[in-house]
Amino acid sequence: MDFKIKPLSHYVGAEVTGLDLSKPVSAEVKAAIISAWTEHAVLVFRDQALTPPQFAEAAEIFGDIMQQQLTKFLLPDHPKVGTISSRDLPIVDGKLHVRGENYHTDHSNYAEPPKATTLHAIALPDQGGDTQFVDVRAAFDDLPEDVKRKIVSLRAPHVYESSQSPRKMMALSDDERAKIPVSLQPLVIRHPVSGRAALYLNTGRMEGVEGLSSDEGFALIDELFAHATQSKYEYRHKWLAGDMVIWDNRSVMHQANADYDPAQYRYLYRIMLNGAPLQPVSL
Template sequence: MKFKFKPITPNLGIEITDIDLSKPVDAQTQKQLYDLWLQYAVMVVRNQKLEPPQFASVAQLFGDILQQQLTKFTLEDHPLVGTISSRDLPMVDGKLKVRGENFHTDHSNYLAPPKATMLHAVALPSQGGDTQFVDVRRAFDDLSPKMKEKILPLRSAHVYESSKSPRKMADISAEERAKVPQTLQPLVIGHAETGRATLYLNTGRMEGIEGVESAEAFKLIDDLYAHATQTKYEYRHQWKHGDMVIWDNRSVMHQANPDFDPSEYRFLYRIMLQGVPLNAFQKQNHEETAA
């Protein structure tokens, strides 16, 4: 199966055209798509028309589907397929309050966070509602040697909602909250498939840093976040009808935008893919692998 591809930026984002993912994909094409996705971290596949079962089948080209954390945001007939709907969002000061309105990586409080998230545009407003991505691989690469050495051994507690969260998480019951996992995650992870070092940040869930005084810990988190979210690391995706986008949660953070007419409907399917427990980046092991 042949298709066309074009890098969106030199390092982040790859656009795929001339392919119909509603049809079976052979093993060679699957590998080509997967390898491009790993390299560019965000894959945009244009002009797709996928029903929920087809969307799930496409997801399985990239991994195992993760059960959705909040079942109220899933399709009743297809519970593995989540939804992002403007009709589910509250209005605050005349504007929609979207989920994910700051840069983050999905479900970082899981012991094994999702390795990927996929969205498929079903209905879009006439303008706005972009999704932004930042490359936390390059962000780590650009840190000073001193800062790299400082943060390599550090871990942060990831909870459902940090006391310093810049956004409010979805309201859940006390019973639901008791079931939500929390764990310690490295500030710098080694990508499970590429071995590359990446910053692992989520200010909405990070509750300080293990062994570091609270004020100092949150300042370090804020400084790293400000560094990683510079525009030089960013790709801003402007949605088109039929777009299917899959991104690597180990390599990028993403952010939603509420800058569209709330009277217009925005609806996307969402699937996350099962990850593995995260490991701290091991500089020595990476150097041995690269040698």
């Protein structure tokens, strides 16, 4: 099959055209897209029209589907596939309250956070609702050597909702909350396939830094977060109908935007892929 892979920004993101993921892909195609994904961290497959089972199969090219703990957003007939719908979102002060509206990496409080998240656009507003990504590998590479040395062996506790979280997490029932884990994660992680080092940050869930005072820990997190979210590390995805986007949660942070008309329908399928315990880096 004649398909093309084209980078979408300097550091992160590549567009794949000419590939129909509703059909199984060959071993050769699979190897090519996994290699491109490892390098670019975000792949955008254009012009797809996938049913939920086809979307699940496309996701499985990259790994095994993670069982989601919050079952209320799963499709009843296809429980492997979750949904993001504007109709599920509360409106606060005339504005949609969107999950994920600051840079983060998914479920970082899990002992084995999902290695990837993928979305397939089914219905989109006329404008807005972009998803932004920043390359936390390049952000790490660019840090001064003394900062790298200082942070490379540090770890941070990741909880459901940090006391300093810039956003409110979804309210949980007592039952759901009891199942939510807390994990100590390296501040810098080694990618298991590419071997590249990356910052591992999530201001919504990090509760300081192990071994530092609360003030020092949060100050360090804020400094690294400000560095990693500079626009030079960003790819901003403007959704087109039929896009399937898959990103690597160990290589990028992402954020949603609630800047679209709440009266317009926005609906995407969502799947996360199983990860493994995060690996620290030694310099």
